[in-house]
Amino acid sequence: MTVQELIELLAAYPPELRVVVNGYEDGFDDVAQERISITRIELDRGEHWWEGRHASPRSEAGTGAQVVDALVLRRESK
Structure with a gap:
């Protein structure tokens, strides 16, 4: 999903x-606004x-690895 799709x-x-x-x-947690960040991830x-x-x-990671930037929404920590 992209930011535009979201x-x-x-x-x-x-x-x-x-x-x-x-x-x-x-259960469920609130999204921690201060913990939203762009992070490099390896797909699949x-x-x-x-x-x-x-x-x-x-x-x-080999040449076949697909590494991209992603917007990560992290949950609040207790």
């Missing part, structure tokens, strides 16, 4: 609607079901 998707919802992300194991690197689909780039 903007278009969010435009369909009421502007006062709360935005949350999934919690660490269960997750190998196990408990990992995210994408991951931080490996230093030994």
